[in-house]
Amino acid sequence: MNEPVSKKDPSFEITLFTAMDQTGRMRNSQESDRPLWDNNPEIIKELNRIAFRKIILMGRKTYELLLHDATKHVFLNDAAIIFVLTKKRGDELIKKEHTSHVYAINALEGIRNFWWLLEEAFEEKRRQKITACRKVQNDWRKKPETTGTKENSESPMSNPKDKELVEQLEKTIDSIEQEKIPIQPEIVVLGGVSLYQEMIDYATAIYAFLIHAEFTGEEKFPLFFNEQDWEIKGEMDSKEKDSNGYPLFTSITYRRKAQPEKHLPFFRPDLPPLPVEKEKSKK
Ligand SMILES: NC(=O)c1ccc[n+]([C@@H]2O[C@H](COP(=O)([O-])OP(=O)(O)OC[C@H]3O[C@@H](n4cnc5c(N)ncnc54)[C@H](OP(=O)(O)O)[C@@H]3O)[C@@H](O)[C@H]2O)c1
Structure with missing residues (x-):
């Protein structure tokens, strides 16, 4: 578990929590459009565990998709803070019962500012x-x-x-x-498609649930794995099995071996600034 950080070391872990089929497809256009991780109680249990006392980030559409049955999501209550990215106004979007801990932000910088306020209030x-x-x-x-x-x-x-x-x-x-601030400096990104694309280069870990089925949606999780930069830290089959005794999904935890080359200044202020132009790969 990460130790909460002080203002002097304001760096965040950024982890992506996602589910996909074995080809990386993230949607099933034949079913309801709920996030794939939302369809299996075993995955939701894992989500609740991982999200506990962390900072959650999701896109506006994903938040809206969860609202049809928000009560089953313990993480919506247990997570320390939930941020929903949107250009819309928060009071039009965030459900009344969530206003104490779910916040609409219109840019990623909002997370850092919020963290500062939280630390000041705690102090x-x-x-x-x-x-x-x-x-x-x-x-x-x-x-x-x-x-x-x-x-x-x-x-x-x-x-x-x-x-x-x-x-x-x-x-x-x-x-x-x-006493330390009771929130881990880890941002868990729950999607959707656009958020995974936006955050993949900054991710320090990925919790991926590979569902052993074929989905029909177009959108795929961004290609990211190479052995130079990433390692597999854990792999586990689901407890639940299909009628032939095969696991319904396999969960894999990927961890970046070093800090991402790309970083958002407000997430990794302790790292040197980004190089202006990266050398193109040699032909
Ligand atoms: N397989 C999985 O694990 C998984 C997980 C989650 C979701 N999903 C699927 O993903 C789909 C939804 O994904 P999506 O890409 O359509 O929507 P999304 O990422 O959930 O939300 C997109 C919205 O987020 C806001 N947004 C994103 N980046 C922003 C930024 N930098 N600044 C301000 N606002 C920003 C915008 O909201 P406004 O338009 O309000 O400005 C944008 O329209 C669904 O089909 C869902 O089932 C899959």
Whole structure:
């Protein structure tokens, strides 16, 4: 698991979560147009696991496709933040029950700005909690002794219970200082077709579900795999089998071996700027 980052290291993992047939087709024009990962409970379970406390990104059309049965998507409630890319206005698009954690953004930069605000809000809350603890500590230190002898009343902290409380508060302050923002700096892209195209060059990992069926849609997942840049980190057949005992799908996790050459400045500000022109491949 990634450790949440501080403002000094604002880099995000970018992972694509996708389902396709073995030729890379991402749609089945004979069925409803729901995302392919939305059609299988085992894949949705995996999605809910992967999305937990991450940042989710999807295109406007994919968000709208999910709305017909949004209640089954735990990730729509459990994910820390969900961003929907659109040029439309958020108040026209985002369902009322999602407004606390689903946000419409009209450019990818919106994610970074939002993250900054979130960190600032988190820091402010941390400061407030510590100030409140310090105030209680100081009040107890100043408190006149009520249970001790007359001499004790000259030394307010002579009561062991008071001392214990002040020490306990010191430990609480220590643990508040250690608290991290409860969101992983990982953006999980859920599609659709246009978003995978836009994000593939920036992806650091891909969770792909290869469904053992043939789909009829035109659109294919972008070609990306080569052994120089990518490795397979995990491969697993579905628990669910067809009538012949074959798995319905195989999930494969691909990981980029090094940081992507291409990066969006607001996702990888710690990396050097992009070269202006890449050398064309030699003929
Ligand atoms: N196989 C899979 O894993 C999978 C997963 C998800 C979806 N799908 C399939 O993908 C299809 C939907 O894909 P799609 O490409 O048509 O739609 P989409 O990617 O879900 O949404 C496209 C919309 O997102 C907004 N958008 C995209 N990039 C943007 C940017 N840089 N800035 C601002 N807005 C941006 C625009 O919204 P506005 O028009 O509102 O401005 C655009 O029209 C469906 O058939 C679905 O079933 C498949």
